[in-house]
Amino acid sequence: MGRAPCCDKNGLKKGPWTQEEDEKLIDYIQKNGYGNWRTLPKNAGLQRCGKSCRLRWTNYLRPDIKRGRFSFEEEETIIQLHSILGNKWSAIAARLPGRTDNEIKNYWNTHIRKRLLRMGIDPVTHTPRLDLLDLSTILNSSLYNSSQMNFSRLIGVQNLVNPQLLRLANLLSSSQLQNQDFLPQNNHMQSLVPPCQLQNTDIPTCTTLETPNVPLSQFRPSDVTNFNSQNCQQNEWKSNQIEDYAPISNYGCDYVYGSDPPPSDTSTFQSNSSNNFSFQSVLSNISSPSSSPTQLHSNSIQITSNSTEEEKESYCSNLFKFDIPDMLDVNEFM
DNA sequence: AAGCACACCAACCGCCGTAGT
DNA sequence: GACTACGGCGGTTGGTGTGCT
Structure with a gap:
């Protein structure tokens, strides 16, 4: 059977996060950790669904996230790993400290993939x-x-x-x-x-x-x-x-x-x-x-x-x- | 300056696997 | 075994920025 939406449509905010929301989320996680994403937003005073909170934390607010441009070594690693793992972004991200699967996925789709295509290389098969x-x-x-x-x-x-x-x-x-x-x-x-x-x-x-x-x-x-x-x-x-x-x-x-x-x-x-x-x-x-x-x-x-x-x-x-x-x-x- | 096209990327959506009941 | 809740994942979308005409 189909699953219910992860969040109620009533009163839960969507879209870009505000600084205030970020601060609430960071503050709550720093004090309580992140365990139950379902109940976290309520406890943290956020009008967001747990899924949204988890995504915001793992993709943006996490303290160990490395921001900025990908180094060439990182880029090459991504290409190598993608040739082996395919679109397993989370697996690739696990080998790139400080980078999230979302970030790698975006970078692949916007940079690497296009470059490979220009080179006449199929970015899926690497051939x-x-x-x-x-x-x-x-x-x-x-x-x-x-x-x-x-x-x-x-x-x-x-x-x-x-x-x-x-x-x-x-x-x-x-x-x-x-x-x-x-x-x-x-x-x-x-x-x-x-x-x-x-x-x-x-x-x-x-x-x-x-x-x-x-x-x-x-x-x-x-x-x-x-x-x-x-x-x-x-x-x-x-x-x-x-x-x-x-x-x-x-x-x-x-x-x-x-x-x-x-x-x-x-x-x-x-x-x-x-x-x-x-x-x-x-x-x-x-x-x-x-x-x-x-x-x-x-x-x-x-x-x-x-x-x-x-x-x-x-x-x-x-x-x-x-x-x-x-x-x-x-x-x-x- | 205005309009358009494109690039970028944060965020969402829907599906899947797993654990608990 | 069926159902449900939940976390996680990959694909996609849409807002914003940038460059070009």
Whole structure:
């Protein structure tokens, strides 16, 4: 059944808060704390509904709220977290001390989202907006028909493939995804999209660590862990080809699965004997935005809170790229 | 100066999950 | 299990400010 409105329409004020109301609310909470929002306005002498009081407190009056412009580090953190969490503003806000979900949401919608759109990047999927491949191409390809098909492998190369297709592919293969051990440790790249299918576009692509729209809780590091490069050479991938298609977002992907804690140098894509990504380390990296994110690229631009939109945009272009030092490293990753 | 369009952001709305009865 | 109250969340709205013509 439907719920009653959170507040009676009789006599309860709406709209912008006055200074007097703010003072009443602050004074009451300082003396009594905030527990029962339902009864708080009455006790505090406010003609507001509890919901309105809670919102005013959590989004504006709370003493630990940091006001003012977002720093570039904060902005980058938001982008990184959004690529993983999606529109989970409260979850993102939890990683940005002093910022509220509402503030982050507003900032995303008014600044970051527009910038990404200008860059041709879908702010929802964090991938280029153009559909690079149509479904029939994928479904008719050896990729789909392969008896050893494992779409989860594509997580590591989803930068090469339309994410919508990957979603569908993952859906189709959901039964396979229930089994973490189905993937043998050899012959991994057998069913990857051949480069010839990927050369139809020069559009730089980017990706997120997580398959778009797949809840974080459903993401299994093993999907990526099982992804390695032994058969990469079969596909005759060349480093220049990869550069054409592989500007994956850094998004913490600098780290190597299994290398927990993360290496201190996150400036380039890392690869070591484990050939693994560490999703945990990704998250821990994200939680530590102080780790000099502006050093991600050698041609990085010095970004400050005073940087222009163009400078930020330029930097964001780099943010959506992987550094791929050479073919060897890429193979190790794959 | 007036009118318009756009940007920004505080606040609201409606839905959902959970706990209590 | 059904119902209700409540807190929390994400999407949206609308008022205000700003810049352009």
